[in-house]
Amino acid sequence: MRRSIALLLATMLAGCAHYSALPLATTAPLATTVAALDGPASSTPLTVDQVVTLALTNNPDLRAARLKRGVAEGQATQASILANPSLSGAFLPLLSGAGTVPAWNLGLAQDIKSLVTYRARRRAATASTRQVAADIVWQEWQIAGQARQLATDIIIGTRSRPTYVTAYDLLSDRNGKLERALAARTVTLVTVAPDRVALQAARTSLNTLDQTLLSQRHQLNALLGLTPDAVVPLATAPDLPPFDPAAIRAGLATLPDRRPDLLALRLGYAAADEQLRVAILSQFPDLILGDSASSDSSKVINGGPNVQVGLPIFDRNQGNVAVARATRAQLQADYAARLAAATGTVGALLREYEQLAAQLAIARRDLPAARIAASRAQAAFGASNIDERGYVDLVSNRFAKEEEIMTLELALFDRQIAIQTLVGADLPTIDLSAEQAGSGR
Numbered sequence: 001m002r003r004s005i006a007l008l009l010a011t012m013l014a015g016c017a018h019y020s021a022l023p024l025a026t027t028a029p030l031a032t033t034v035a036a037l038d039g040p041a042s043s044t045p046l047t048v049d050q051v052v053t054l055a056l057t058n059n060p061d062l063r064a065a066r067l068k069r070g071v072a073e074g075q076a077t078q079a080s081i082l083a084n085p086s087l088s089g090a091f092l093p094l095l096s097g098a099g100t101v102p103a104w105n106l107g108l109a110q111d112i113k114s115l116v117t118y119r120a121r122r123r124a125a126t127a128s129t130r131q132v133a134a135d136i137v138w139q140e141w142q143i144a145g146q147a148r149q150l151a152t153d154i155i156i157g158t159r160s161r162p163t164y165v166t167a168y169d170l171l172s173d174r175n176g177k178l179e180r181a182l183a184a185r186t187v188t189l190v191t192v193a194p195d196r197v198a199l200q201a202a203r204t205s206l207n208t209l210d211q212t213l214l215s216q217r218h219q220l221n222a223l224l225g226l227t228p229d230a231v232v233p234l235a236t237a238p239d240l241p242p243f244d245p246a247a248i249r250a251g252l253a254t255l256p257d258r259r260p261d262l263l264a265l266r267l268g269y270a271a272a273d274e275q276l277r278v279a280i281l282s283q284f285p286d287l288i289l290g291d292s293a294s295s296d297s298s299k300v301i302n303g304g305p306n307v308q309v310g311l312p313i314f315d316r317n318q319g320n321v322a323v324a325r326a327t328r329a330q331l332q333a334d335y336a337a338r339l340a341a342a343t344g345t346v347g348a349l350l351r352e353y354e355q356l357a358a359q360l361a362i363a364r365r366d367l368p369a370a371r372i373a374a375s376r377a378q379a380a381f382g383a384s385n386i387d388e389r390g391y392v393d394l395v396s397n398r399f400a401k402e403e404e405i406m407t408l409e410l411a412l413f414d415r416q417i418a419i420q421t422l423v424g425a426d427l428p429t430i431d432l433s434a435e436q437a438g439s440g441r
Helices: 002-014 048-058 060-066 068-079 118-183 189-224 245-257 260-281 318-382 388-423 434-439
Strands: 086-092 103-111 287-295 301-309
Touching: 048 060, 048 118, 048 189, 060 068, 060 118, 068 118, 103 301, 118 189, 118 260, 118 388, 189 388, 245 260, 245 318, 245 388, 260 318, 318 388
Parallel strands: none
Antiparallel strands: 086 103, 103 287, 287 301
């Protein structure tokens, strides 16, 4: 008998969870080099696509977010477990009186109400688990879009910097000559003032570009889980997925079936709908069915079924039903608002892209004339056929046109990346059919 009890206790303990410590980090988990990151980084400099891959693998926020799936799966597992029956018993030794033996009683009961709501609770938990998975994929889209944006901005900014430096050096040289002439009193302050203003503007533009590039590099390092001083070598040109505005505009109708945030909202709505079912089913009175047996001190044994029913006089779960209805209505409105914003934002960005493309085409058309004028001015200045002020103005006009083109190109890339992030071009997908997303079953 003792062996059997010991064996039963050992079996029960073997199925129990055990505690193990999970200490917090004592130092910032940041890598110091790109080579120390997880994931493929086989070649340097890195392409934009490789930067995206590294971001999806190493981003600290994504690593934390992915652990939410385990929480949701645990909740779904808990929802799929039936309520335990309850066992009650008592042993009552004889203390005094006419009895001859100790009395005892034994009962077994099961909560029936938990069985009534079981299927709805399980469907709600399943939908919530899928919602978490969709939310994680949507966060991956955001991280990938940020990585594309930052890498592209850094590449374009680095490529454009020599133009800013050349323009600044030209104006600096011109200003130095004028300052010396002003000191010799061969020119007036009125003559020097415009060049000082132009030089200050060129210095401000160069400083702003350098500040922006440093900030973007720090943001990219944080996105990849690197220390701020780590160097991320990048390619000289951005490699982005193919971009077809017409195809994107035509695919807007199917966007709700592909966007993880919209799928997550639909799954959240499905979970709320099942929670409403649970709240309505919970109006069913508390019902506990069981069986019991007892023996009194005179060895009289009784046994039979017993029922315990809650009387829904005051609490008919009306509050929880109202909350569940309001929650479902709110999620329905949230989905409609997000759907409108998703379609409207992509449409607006496509229109902005078209406008920028037209402006860039005009700027590129005008650039050859500005370059020819600057080249001729340089030749004329060398032959003393044009004064230095005219030469500087024509060359500065060429630099201004080149800077305008680079600014428009960067804005065009920004719109393209934003659109491709919103529609999921070459980004992770969630394996979830439209029927599952709509019903959560």
